[in-house]
Amino acid sequence: MLAHVSEPTVQPVAAVPDPAAPGFAGPGDLASALEATGYLPDEGLATAAYLALVMHRPLFLEGEAGVGKTALAHALARITGRPIYRLQCYEGLEASQALYDWDFGRQLLHLRAAEAAHATTDTETLEASLYDRRFLLARPLLQALEDSPSVLLVDEVDRADDEFEAFLLEVLSDFTISIPELGTVRARTPPLVVLTSNRTREVHDALKRRCLYHWLQHPEFDREVAILRRRLPQVTEQLAREVARATAKLRTLDLLKPPGIAETMDWATALHTLGARDLDPDLAARTLGAVLKYREDTERVQSLARGALFGG
Ligand SMILES: Nc1ncnc2c1ncn2[C@@H]1O[C@H](COP(=O)(O)OP(=O)(O)O)[C@@H](O)[C@H]1O
Numbered sequence: 001m002l003a004h005v006s007e008p009t010v011q012p013v014a015a016v017p018d019p020a021a022p023g024f025a026g027p028g029d030l031a032s033a034l035e036a037t038g039y040l041p042d043e044g045l046a047t048a049a050y051l052a053l054v055m056h057r058p059l060f061l062e063g064e065a066g067v068g069k070t071a072l073a074h075a076l077a078r079i080t081g082r083p084i085y086r087l088q089c090y091e092g093l094e095a096s097q098a099l100y101d102w103d104f105g106r107q108l109l110h111l112r113a114a115e116a117a118h119a120t121t122d123t124e125t126l127e128a129s130l131y132d133r134r135f136l137l138a139r140p141l142l143q144a145l146e147d148s149p150s151v152l153l154v155d156e157v158d159r160a161d162d163e164f165e166a167f168l169l170e171v172l173s174d175f176t177i178s179i180p181e182l183g184t185v186r187a188r189t190p191p192l193v194v195l196t197s198n199r200t201r202e203v204h205d206a207l208k209r210r211c212l213y214h215w216l217q218h219p220e221f222d223r224e225v226a227i228l229r230r231r232l233p234q235v236t237e238q239l240a241r242e243v244a245r246a247t248a249k250l251r252t253l254d255l256l257k258p259p260g261i262a263e264t265m266d267w268a269t270a271l272h273t274l275g276a277r278d279l280d281p282d283l284a285a286r287t288l289g290a291v292l293k294y295r296e297d298t299e300r301v302q303s304l305a306r307g308a309l310f311g312g
């Protein structure tokens with residue numbers, strides 16, 4: 001749904017009711033819905049996500065790689081039945097790449113066709129016809145506003161630079177985008193915004209202030225076992241528990257890249273594929289490539305007494 005108005009009249013977003021807000025009775029209810037999709041949140045995360053939904057505030061998720069930030073945004077889209085638009089951030093990302101581009105090729109074709117058909121059309125009319133919505137290529141931010149209500153995932157915002165952050169702050173404060181040739185686009189319902197950061201740098205306070213903040217930890221042992229059991233039902237409970245325990249130990253070693261949940265799942269899958277029903281130390285050592293991704297980390301772990309890591 002699209003609302004074009006020529007005057008950029010700005011209204012406070014919090015005042016706009018969300019008619020499509022699904023009726024989650026509370027954080028526990030939201031957690032159950034997420035679990036049904038295969039995403040197992042802890043209480044703190046379920047509460048933050050619930051509040052973001054009902055308070056119409058962006059959710060800022062920070063944490064190491066692989067703790068489930070991106071996956072949460074996708075799970076929220078599934079349980080709310082909303083489309084998700086993902087803006088992957090990177091150094092040098094510019095506002096235009098997040099918003100829209102004019103489709104130059106199609107505009108040119110239109111121009112040629114129009115010239116051939118009505119040679120009498122005046123230049124001004126012709127020019128105006130070039131800036132039609134048909135010729136606009138919507139990028140994720142605009143898509144998320146147009147296809148309302150939606151989920152907007154601004155992924156790894158720490159990789160973008162300061163200017164982009166400032167621009168983002170502007171968009172998040174009123175959910176309107178002004179297109180000089182067309183007018184202002186405003187979402188009928190503000191999107192549910194999820195921003196993620198791997199904290200490779202600090203994101204500015206102003207952006208964080210706009211959001212509800214949640215720091216994601218690596219999962220507690222029981223939850224990681226539950227995730228493994230849920231996502232990899234073919235893996236024995238014994239193997240799941242031992243892999244989760246060994247991964248938890250790896251995370252205490254101050255490695256270059258502590259394993260995330262994806263690595264735990266890869267490791268359990270690798271071991272299961274090799275026929276393991278529990279964590280055999282030899283097999284564990286041979287499959288470290290599923291869980292550690294730096295030579296230095298692998299060497300470090302292999303140099304430790306195996307019992308210290310895999311035993312007990
Ligand atoms: N709470 C969870 N429940 C189920 N799967 C999870 C959970 N957290 C993470 N995962 C899985 O772990 C993997 C890595 O998660 P991801 O969202 O990509 O991490 P991040 O974005 O924080 O780097 C994905 O396959 C994801 O589905």
Ligand SMILES: [Mg+2]
Pocket residue numbers: 066069070071155196
């Ligand atoms: Mg991610």
